[in-house]
Amino acid sequence: MELNISPIIHFFTNEGVPIETIILLLMLPIIATFIAFLRQVVGIKAFGIYTPLIITFAFLATNGLRYGVAIFLAVIFIGMLMRFVMKPFRLLYLPRVAIMLTIVSLTILVMLVLGGNQRRTGLASVSIFPILIMITLVEKFVAVQIEKGNKTALILAFETLIISIFGFYIASWKPLIEILIGYPWLILLTIPMNIVIGKWTGLRISEYFRFRHIIKQL
Amino acid sequence: MRSTICEYSMFEFFKNSRKLLGMNSRNLEFIRPFNRAKAKRLADNKMRSKRVLKKNGISVSKLIATIKTIEDLENFDWQKLPNSFALKPNRGFGGEGIVVVYGKKKGRDDAWVKADRSLITIEDLVSHIRNILDGSFSLSNTPDFAFFEERLQLLKLFKPYSYKGIPDIRVIVFNKIPVMAMLRLPTKESGGKANLHQGAIGVGIDLATGVTTTAIQNNRLIEKIPGTQLSTSGLRIPYWKDILFLATKAQEISGLGYLGADIAIDKENGPTILELNARPGLAIQVANLAGLAERLKRVSGIKIKTVEKGVRVGMDLFGGEIEEELEEISGRKVIGTVEKVKITGKNGKEVEVEARIDTGAGISAISKELAIELGFDEAVRYWEEFNLDKVLSEEEIQKLSANKTWKELEKHPDIVGVAKTYSAHGATYRIEIKVSLLIDNLAVLSKLSISNRSGLAYPILIGRRDLNKFLIDVKK
Numbered sequence: 001m002e003l004n005i006s007p008i009i010h011f012f013t014n015e016g017v018p019i020e021t022i023i024l025l026l027m028l029p030i031i032a033t034f035i036a037f038l039r040q041v042v043g044i045k046a047f048g049i050y051t052p053l054i055i056t057f058a059f060l061a062t063n064g065l066r067y068g069v070a071i072f073l074a075v076i077f078i079g080m081l082m083r084f085v086m087k088p089f090r091l092l093y094l095p096r097v098a099i100m101l102t103i104v105s106l107t108i109l110v111m112l113v114l115g116g117n118q119r120r121t122g123l124a125s126v127s128i129f130p131i132l133i134m135i136t137l138v139e140k141f142v143a144v145q146i147e148k149g150n151k152t153a154l155i156l157a158f159e160t161l162i163i164s165i166f167g168f169y170i171a172s173w174k175p176l177i178e179i180l181i182g183y184p185w186l187i188l189l190t191i192p193m194n195i196v197i198g199k200w201t202g203l204r205i206s207e208y209f210r211f212r213h214i215i216k217q218l
Numbered sequence: 219m220r221s222t223i224c225e226y227s228m229f230e231f232f233k234n235s236r237k238l239l240g241m242n243s244r245n246l247e248f249i250r251p252f253n254r255a256k257a258k259r260l261a262d263n264k265m266r267s268k269r270v271l272k273k274n275g276i277s278v279s280k281l282i283a284t285i286k287t288i289e290d291l292e293n294f295d296w297q298k299l300p301n302s303f304a305l306k307p308n309r310g311f312g313g314e315g316i317v318v319v320y321g322k323k324k325g326r327d328d329a330w331v332k333a334d335r336s337l338i339t340i341e342d343l344v345s346h347i348r349n350i351l352d353g354s355f356s357l358s359n360t361p362d363f364a365f366f367e368e369r370l371q372l373l374k375l376f377k378p379y380s381y382k383g384i385p386d387i388r389v390i391v392f393n394k395i396p397v398m399a400m401l402r403l404p405t406k407e408s409g410g411k412a413n414l415h416q417g418a419i420g421v422g423i424d425l426a427t428g429v430t431t432t433a434i435q436n437n438r439l440i441e442k443i444p445g446t447q448l449s450t451s452g453l454r455i456p457y458w459k460d461i462l463f464l465a466t467k468a469q470e471i472s473g474l475g476y477l478g479a480d481i482a483i484d485k486e487n488g489p490t491i492l493e494l495n496a497r498p499g500l501a502i503q504v505a506n507l508a509g510l511a512e513r514l515k516r517v518s519g520i521k522i523k524t525v526e527k528g529v530r531v532g533m534d535l536f537g538g539e540i541e542e543e544l545e546e547i548s549g550r551k552v553i554g555t556v557e558k559v560k561i562t563g564k565n566g567k568e569v570e571v572e573a574r575i576d577t578g579a580g581i582s583a584i585s586k587e588l589a590i591e592l593g594f595d596e597a598v599r600y601w602e603e604f605n606l607d608k609v610l611s612e613e614e615i616q617k618l619s620a621n622k623t624w625k626e627l628e629k630h631p632d633i634v635g636v637a638k639t640y641s642a643h644g645a646t647y648r649i650e651i652k653v654s655l656l657i658d659n660l661a662v663l664s665k666l667s668i669s670n671r672s673g674l675a676y677p678i679l680i681g682r683r684d685l686n687k688f689l690i691d692v693k694k
Contacts, residue, residue, distance in 0.1 A: 040242055043241075090345055090349075092348075092349075092352050093352060093353070093354060093359060143359065146354060146359075147314070147359075199246070200242055201240075201242050201243040201246050201247055202240065202242065202243070203235055203238060203240040203242075203243075204240055204241060204242065207238070207240045207241065207500075208235060210437065210504075211235070211238055211503070211504065213438075213439065213504075214238075214503065214504050214507050215231055215234045215235050215238070216230075216231070216234065217507050218234040218237050218238070218507070218508065218509055
């Protein structure tokens with residue numbers, strides 16, 4: 001099957017921009033719109049828009065989804081664990097996060113070594129960039145943990161994970177990539193879509209669920 | 219057949235759901251247009267909103283001390299703290315970072331007792347305040363102040379209903395009209411905090427009467443306080459109108475068009491504003507089994523000039539009609555033309571006398587002797603100094619009014635007003651005092667005018683102004 005490539009994409013690649021980078025940049029508004037839709041219409045909060053977005057890209061950059069998810073879960077697990085470990089020390093915020101980051105990086109290092117040892121070369125060869133992104137998750141997680149408690153932080157982390165996994169599948173969906181290469185202008189449609197989402201005043205799906213018992217009695 | 223029922227209820231479901239306020243609508247249609255950044259900043263700053271409210275004559279809990287820097291903390295004189303107090307972060311939210319102590323530990327100078335009977339020492343407080351200053355409890359972790367304020371005293375009425383902490387009342391006010399209210403009861407699960415998502419109970423309130431209706435805990439309807447046989451409905455909240463008034467007044471002062479006011483009732487000072495909320499939550503709808511969207515729609519666009527009017531409109535629009543009707547029909551007591559009345563005067567002095575019920579008189583009157591007996595001797599003497607204790611002519615009264623004598627009279631703290639009476643026997647210029655009357659077991663807060671009733675059979679006469687709650691049977 002002949003791949004339909006838009007002239008502007010041709011122009012970009014001829015100027016030396018790698019095609020992977022172009023696809024990632026074109027995917028970004030779509031994933032961002034998807035996250036905005038999930039928040040305003042469905043009611044999934046996650047850690048804002050930036051964190052799930054960048055985690056999606058971290059997943060895309062690791063060799064396969066499962067290593068990304070493994071690192072993600074490790075980060076959250078350590079965040080939980082360290083809260084209990086550090087509680088008696090009563091440290092101020094930044095030093096506390098610094099210690100947590102230290103433990104997280106060491107753990108990931110151990111994971112990579114173990115991965116190499118078990119001949120899971122895929123894990124060991126994950127590039128440093130997505131790992132760093134994942135580590136920044138710690139601060140987000142700790143901030144929510146302090147403000148809203150463990151339970152909320154866990155729920156939001158779980159939502160972030162789910163969104164990022166969906167985002168991963170959207171961004172690596174072949175037909176969508178082909179459409180974007182053929183008609184890159186289509187991404188401008190996300191702007192009117194976001195205007196509609198941004199003006200949406202109806203109940204979120206999660207709110208229908210939350211209020212389901214009382215709706216019948218109004 | 220089945221499918222039509224199903225479709226019908228789906229239709230009903232979506233139709234009903236439009237009465238509810240959701241996050242999107244709250245943010246876009248109410249908070250954004252009506253809560254300006256400046257007003258929001260005021261609400262988020264507890265100390266400043268306290269100051270602004272107080273300046274406008276609104277009751278807030280008294281500030282004891284503030285700690286703004288580490289130096290303040292190091293130089294703080296811990297012995298100046300009273301036995302009970304609340305320590306709060308200035309920009310805290312959701313009740314986080316608040317410490318309440320109930321008394322000093324016996325025999326110790328450096329430790330207080332918390333609600334759960336655990337001790338908190340000066341050392342613990344220092345470390346907690348450090349965390350506050352560092353921003354651990356503030357919005358987006360920015361550095362913060364800590365402050366101490368007087369602890370509010372739990373009302374006896376609420377004691378069986380709340381676990382340790384103090385319950386509070388959230389009132390949503392929009393467009394100078396109170397639209398919905400909820401009583402929040404601290405539970406064991408919520409650790410004595412009146413915070414719904416920590417497990418406190420939210421109880422809906424009928425806006426007209428201040429009587430509780432339905433209740434929720436953890437988003438589920440409940441009928442009894444867990445672990446007790448106490449019903450969550452039917453509790454009459456005291457000072458109800460004052461509470462609505464306070465919330466509405468706070469909206470006017472703060473400039474927050476869409477406000478959630480948190481009010482607690484102090485044993486001594488009555489309704490007191492705890493804090494103002496620029497982004498009030500949606501759970502109040504579940505507690506009341508009522509939708510905010512529908513109510514907000516009904517009040518938007520109504521022009522309200524005064525706070526009193528707004529409160530009245532809110533009570534009329536959002537009160538249960540059934541209860542009101544019941545009160546109309548059976549709530550009024552029937553009394554005779556002479557009734558035994560218990561009067562509570564100054565310093566709790568109580569006297570029981572027979573009173574003349576007189577629908578021919580507008581205002582109520584009390585004899586000088588009885589007023590003195592009730593502790594108003596100073597007020598009576600002050601009045602007598604003006605030499606007004608007699609029958610006057612109409613010209614004299616007009617002169618008194620022109621001279622603004624009433625202003626002089628009202629300078630005395632016990633004198634709450636001045637009444638002019640005209641009758642066939644001549645005119646009088648009387649002072650009024652405030653007392654509480656118990657007529658047939660119904661309390662009436664009354665202003666009594668003091669008059670010379672020597673030679674009359676009854677030392678007190680109750681006029682129309684104090685008889686709203688009664689029907690008079692002349693044969694009784």
